[in-house]
Amino acid sequence: MQIVLIEGDGIGPEVTQAACRVIAAAGVQVEWIKGMAGAAAAERYGEPLPEQTLEMIRRYRIALKGPCTTPVGHGYRSVNVRLRQGLDLFASVRPVRTLPGIATPYEQVDLIVVRENTEGLYAGLEHEVTPGVVESVRLITRPAAERIVRFAFDLARQMGRRKVSFCHKADVMRLADGLFLECARRVAEDYPFIQFEEIPIDTLCMELVLEPRRFDVLVMENLFGDVVSDLAAGLVGGLGVVPGANYGTRYAVFEAVHGSAPDIAGRGIANPIAVIRSAALMLEYIGYRQEAQRIEQAVLATLKAGIGLTPDLGGDGTTMTLTEQIIHHLHAGV
Template sequence: MHTVTLIPGDGIGPEVTAAAVEVIAAAGIKINWEIADMGITALEKYGTPLPDEAIASVKKNKFALKGPVTTPVGKGFRSVNVGLRQALNLYANLRPVKSFPGIPSPFSSVDLVVVRENTEDLYAGVEHNIGNVAAEAVKIITKEASNRIARFAFQYALEHRRKKVTAVHKANILKLSDGLFLNTCQAAARDYPDIEFSDRIIDALCMDLVLAPHKYDVLVLPNLYGDIVSDLCAGLVGGLGLVPGANIGTEGAVFEAVHGSAPDIAGKGIANPTALMLCAAMLLDQLGETTAAEKIRRGIEQVIEEKIALTRDLGGSSSTREFTEAICRAIV
């Protein structure tokens, strides 16, 4: 039996994590879940949103399934997600983006992967005030981190039979920082001759993605660009509620939905758990339970395509519970 850390989070987090746990069980996989608190619930209990106990649990178990947590805007505590990634050196953020038949979206048959460097860039959080008239943030790009994420992207492409990796940057303006990222990706590409390599300036890429996303396969980006582009890509297939994510390091991985905690609908039983269910499938892949992972994906696709039970954001009227039960039936 596998032991995995379960982080329910806050807002709708406990509801969607419960649904994900249920579909894993329906797929026939037994997991010993070790519960760990993060976010607002942890702040109330431990006096910190990212307690050492939770970090220790993930370090021990190597894998975690995590619900969304609230991050205050412009005040309050720092992002728990950023802190967790840095504490565990989860250097690669992986977000597969794939169209769902039956979901209205700008494009059909989108199938691309966003690989985002997770530990540095402006998200390193090195910022300070300049008197009371300005603020300054430091953009940190290192050769080591750039090489690590580039090789992660190429290796992922190789292992998943992807054909092309595109490095995304603004090296025409940021010649030293983004220039270093681009040059490092170009050097890594030489070790993967079977994978086509290209690069694209970030603003041009964004235009391309809303005009012709099928041009791209695997995108590798520095932290800030990756954060923005991954949400843009989610919009191409119907929204954040349909896209999974994983934060992967050398010693473990945390699987989490890319959407927020949606406190305005928490406890109402109407949240869409699809994204975290897909995260659960990614977790099972990492655990070697690939057959069960595919069962979950097929079950979700069937329920959505046949409109068996859709939550409100998907155009239906079903509750989180009804949607989850329908997927469990489809899995079996």
């Protein structure tokens, strides 16, 4: 089986190699086809997302990706945004659940954030009207709105979830979010067996902090999803432990959602759990459900045991010790 591997920048090569080791330990044979993206690709090709990398994914359909550096306020556009738009990866899925061994304010959080990935303010439609005045266009279209809400309902049905919450700001952005809300209501009518609720973005953020356990599947536009998915990750231990997936009709890219952490790159202390759990989502997607479940259970057992954990998880271990502990529990058949 051939899968594209994009190691990314900073700690990317370290954490993606850890994921590759865990996949191999689970008994899944993969031939990794390496593609480049991010700062290293920009230096070599003058382009942070070379066309040959996109062509690799189009050919092999599936990719596992590490974090890529994005310059803030200057330089090239986000590699992640360009990758999602270039491959029409319209659905970002972020499962968020409480993990053993990680102290958090809440127990038994178990929700999924579904984010529209190709439109909104991240469509990149902005220009300088006149010096000192910049206009950004927030793009919402009926086809994109309908397909992301339908994706969320189908995901809820497949996973046995009972409620879909649609997040919006239609009281202020009456045309854009009004259209999105209209589409959500129309799609919800096709799923009468799943509870549907409408909730403003500001109310959602407050209620996530007050009582996140009342939510099940959340679906929203691009910018809201970017913010809310990180907020939700903070409820269960942060971006270092939460997996991410981007789905289209033909392609899928699975990625760690944290940054490239250049300050600790090469020190061997990066936490690989986010990309390992993303790899488990990838295996489940391509039909290796049992192996994916074994990896997930091994991660949970490792966190519960508390041995070999990296500093961000409260331990004094390394990327290697944490990976070896996960492989140990994987072989032990937890």
